[in-house]
């Protein structure tokens with residue numbers, strides 16, 4: 001299961017080529033652009049997608065290739081390449097030490113299951129480590145790994161989470177120090193030397209890449225990182241970590257880095273309905289404001305959900321227009337205007353299925369960049385899924401050992 005340098009190099013190069021060759025298919029924003037550049041090249045696919053329902057898009061959101069396999073037949077090799085490059089193995093699972101049941105009390109069910117799955121992927125000989133939990137929250141992951149006898153250092157910047165974490169560590173007699181500091185500060189670096197095994201579960205953007213950058217010049221022996229929110233970076237573009245990443249022509253801005261995060265698997269039905277209505281109203285308003293302003297351009301409207309409790313489309317549009325300082329014009333049929341928003345939403349969501357094909361390749365490109373950096377530094381690396389997507393869409397785990 002260990003990935004050799006050649007395997008990583010080869011796969012990264014193939015993903016890089018796939019993403020570069022088909023930028024027009026994933027660099028677009030169906031929500032803000034009424035027509036997409038690729039639609040002229042693939043008119044049948046475009047017409048077919050625009051005729052599908054919102055339910056169709058929602059049903060295929062997680063596995064867009066299932067919906068697109070037939071309509072894309074004969075439109076080049078990229079589809080086969082995409083499917084071939086995307087799968088990753090589930091990481092091998094090892095027996096884990098059993099914890100007192102009460103230790104999981106108060107931790108949301110899904111979070112605890114993620115932690116258990118993460119722990120089961122770490123090789124048994126990692127026990128006895130001096131653990132680091134990076135951006136630890138209350139330190140549930142670190143405590144799970146360190147209990148009962150290992151020592152643990154948690155880095156976190158939220159004072160309340162630290163206080164709660166400290167109390168839990170005392171309660172379970174785990175030798176833990178919960179450090180109150182900004183993970184991006186010099187102070188955080190001074191804590192790294194006390195640990196030989198670094199873990200990070202869902203540390204966003206700069207927070208996980210900064211930990212990876214610190215592996216140069218530190219005595220770390222092992223790493224286990226499950227990254228998330230790749231777009232939470234201070235720079236305008238992603239700064240590649242590895243030599244191959246730096247050599248790539250791919251330039252990823254924050255919008256592109258948000259692509260892997262687009263699929264939602266954890267929302268409940270009521271939340272989905274509410275979000276859909278919000279999006280349909282925004283798109284309905286967008287069609288109106290283009291007429292009112294006589295400018296065929298998307299106009300971003302800040303979130304108004306908490307400011308006004310509108311339960312009708314017309315009221316929402318008036319409020320949005322006021323907020324943006326737009327002069328409205330009479331609308332003869334508000335019902336039809338709202339319906340047009342829902343129709344646009346169905347089209348947008350179905351067009352997004354094409355982008356969705358590149359969600360996983362892009363995420364893998366980012367993880368291979370991390371893996372290649374670690375390999376350059378003499379680590380052996382393993383990359384795979386630590387839990388099913390239903391538990392968290394950010395289910396990739398990078399394991400490294402010197």
Ligand SMILES: C[S@@+](CC[C@H](N)C(=O)[O-])C[C@H]1O[C@@H](n2cnc3c(N)ncnc32)[C@H](O)[C@@H]1O
Pocket residue numbers: 111134135136137138140141155156157158161181182183184200201202203204207
């Ligand atoms: C998505 S949560 C993950 C928490 C924990 N690892 C888990 O999986 O339950 C991200 C955590 O990073 C912390 N965080 C965000 N920015 C930080 C920073 N600059 N320095 C330290 N911690 C930070 C947040 O307070 C939050 O607890």
